Amino acid sequence: MADLVIRNLHAKIADSDKEILRGIDLTVSRGEIHAIMGPNGSGKSTLSHVLMGHPGYEVTSGEVTFDGTDVLELGPDERSKLGLFLCFQYPYAVPGVTVANFLRTAVNAHRDTPIRIPEFRKQMADAMDLLEVDRKMSSRYLNDGFSGGEKKRLEILQLAMLKPQLAILDETDSGLDIDALQIVARGVNHHVGADMGAIVITHYQRILDHIRPSHVHVLIDGRIVRSGGPELAHELDAAGYASHMAEV
Numbered sequence: 427m428a429d430l431v432i433r434n435l436h437a438k439i440a441d442s443d444k445e446i447l448r449g450i451d452l453t454v455s456r457g458e459i460h461a462i463m464g465p466n467g468s469g470k471s472t473l474s475h476v477l478m479g480h481p482g483y484e485v486t487s488g489e490v491t492f493d494g495t496d497v498l499e500l501g502p503d504e505r506s507k508l509g510l511f512l513c514f515q516y517p518y519a520v521p522g523v524t525v526a527n528f529l530r531t532a533v534n535a536h537r538d539t540p541i542r543i544p545e546f547r548k549q550m551a552d553a554m555d556l557l558e559v560d561r562k563m564s565s566r567y568l569n570d571g572f573s574g575g576e577k578k579r580l581e582i583l584q585l586a587m588l589k590p591q592l593a594i595l596d597e598t599d600s601g602l603d604i605d606a607l608q609i610v611a612r613g614v615n616h617h618v619g620a621d622m623g624a625i626v627i628t629h630y631q632r633i634l635d636h637i638r639p640s641h642v643h644v645l646i647d648g649r650i651v652r653s654g655g656p657e658l659a660h661e662l663d664a665a666g667y668a669s670h671m672a673e674v
């Protein structure tokens with residue numbers, strides 16, 4: 427079953443004519459992990475923002491469907507309710523909102539009736555244990571003074587609580603030490619099963635040793651110029667993007 431289907435997607439920055447995505451085709455099914463690699467400025471983060479409905483970008487042509495629903499017609503909240511989830515490359519801080527409150531609000535936004543507090547506490551504690559997050563983190567303000575690694579773990583904690591259908595992880599590995607990387611990978615692997623697909627944006631092979639991708643794509647200058655299996659990531663790690671740049 428094809429879940430997320432992107433066809434010939436073109437997008438530009440909302441207040442300029444600069445086209446960044448220049449015809450993306452990608453299909454991600456549940457149970458699959460698609461790694462997207464590519465040089466700085468090639469459009470990887472733009473693709474994730476466009477998929478989540480960031481108002482700073484405008485789709486100029488093409489289509490995106492999720493389980494047959496036209497995603498581009500929906501606002502960011504509705505996309506999230508549909509089961510799409512984005513981990514940001516640069517998470518932001520929200521002083522005054524505790525981690526626990528933030529997570530509970532996020533969980534409730536995806537339910538018809540609010541989650542009961544004991545059930546929420548249990549789910550949060552289980553997710554924190556899985557990700558080896560200090561339980562004290564739940565009463566701290568969101569991302570306020572968090573280290574880079576703590577922010578990333580919190581995102582995976584959010585993923586574990588929301589159980590999305592499709593997760594987009596934008597450079598979740600940047601700034602993680604090797605232990606944290608393994609823990610984050612464990613969290614992702616735990617949730618990508620028959621019920622979840624993932625797009626993992628990364629510059630480095632090393633996260634892909636832990637989160638094994640089923641597909642690897644090379645994005646250059648707003649287009650996917652090559653797709654393959656996990657071996658492609660190793661090849662890129664050794665040879666870089668130079669040979670692909672010539673194809674653009």
Ligand SMILES: Nc1ncnc2c1ncn2[C@@H]1O[C@H](COP(=O)(O)OP(=O)(O)OP(=O)(O)O)[C@@H](O)[C@H]1O
Pocket residue numbers: 439446464465466467468469470471472473482515
């Ligand atoms: N809001 C914006 N305003 C101006 N330029 C933008 C904006 N968003 C993206 N761009 C430009 O679009 C191009 C693609 O950016 P994007 O962030 O998608 O790249 P990336 O592949 O994620 O790069 P990196 O590997 O460095 O994270 C870059 O040239 C960037 O400067």
Ligand SMILES: [Mg+2]
Pocket residue numbers: 470471472515596
């Ligand atoms: Mg980026």
